[in-house]
Amino acid sequence: MVNFTVAICTYNGEKRILDVLEKLRSQSGTEELAWEILIIDNNSTDNTAEVVQKYISNWGETYPLKYCFEAEQGLAFARRCAIREAKSDLIGFLDDDNLPYPNWVAEAYKFGQAHANAGAYGGQIHGKFEVEPPPGFERIARFFAILEGNKTYSYNEKYPSTKKRMFPPGAGIVIRKEAWLESVPEQPLLPQTNEDLEMLNYIWQKGWQLWFNAEMELDHLIPKSRFEKEYLIKFFRQNGLCRYYYRMLNYQPWQRPIMSIIYMINDFRKAITFYIRNKNYLKTDVVAIGEMELLLTISLSPFYQWKK
Secondary structure, eight states: OOOEEEEEEESSOTTTHHHHHHHHHTOOSOTTOOEEEEEEEOSOSSSHHHHHHHHHHTOOOSSOEEEEEOOSOSHHHHHHHHHHHOSSSEEEEEETTEEEOTTHHHHHHHHHHHOTTEEEEEEEEEEEESSOOOTTGGGTGGGGTOBOOSOOEEHHHHOOSSTTOOOOOSTTOEEEHHHHHHHSOSSOOSOGGGHHHHHHHHHHHTTOEEEEEEEEEEEEEEOGGGGSHHHHHHHHHHHHHTHHHHHHTTSOTTTHHHHHHHHHHHHHHHHHHHHHHHTTTTTTOHHHHHHHHHHHHHHHHHHHHHHO
8 A cells, every 4th residue: 555656747857857856855754654656747848758767777666656646637647647546545746856854755755644634735935046136036936836934824724715715836735635636636737837727726615625835845946947937937928817717717717807807907006006117117127027917918908819
């Protein structure tokens, strides 16, 4: 019987995946734990498969390491593959740029055992930057799955309001298979930058608890390309255009027309106010440029979704 599964979802991760595996290989406190590692290759076009297979051929640990290929592109499909292949009810998801701390597996399993009502839970995510982040990065850090804090809490209790609801980032998140199977639809509708929000919203709607576990920690590798102007504009545009669809998941069909109007008025007000206050920085400040793109596309997201 397997008590815990670690699933590493990777796309073209030949240069990163071995670092994650080495971190898992050096986990402590797992001597009495029956666990496994799955590598979900999400249709990579580089040498990820060859690198992993060679690593597996030299694998001598008592816990199994398995390679799986998922041809359907997208993180939601990679995670669905992991749910299908995992032999345990608790599945800890790592990306190929997530480096777990030595006690990550033990703490993740222990928390799941202690909180049977937790459908999903994440932990502390520390940024490990290739270059110094730009000034003001702390304002957008959460969009890059950076989250720190030394106190464990329930998201359901800390963010009960629909308007201010927050969910744990997807990096290093642990999903209870039972919660996924009864909550998450077969076909995700949101693109990769918002798949976690859609997944966690469905789990929350089914009555499962979502938690932040301060004892689970990992480093998230952030390359310098993430701070380039073109990347930030594209990234925040994708996030903004999905906002309307995500918001409407929280309302009944009869409520949606009313809430759409309320959100649109408020969103355009925020975008105009931000532009007036920051127009002198919108050519040179990449963080402000990203924030402006986000606010603008959130305002336009109802029209984008209606057109689709």
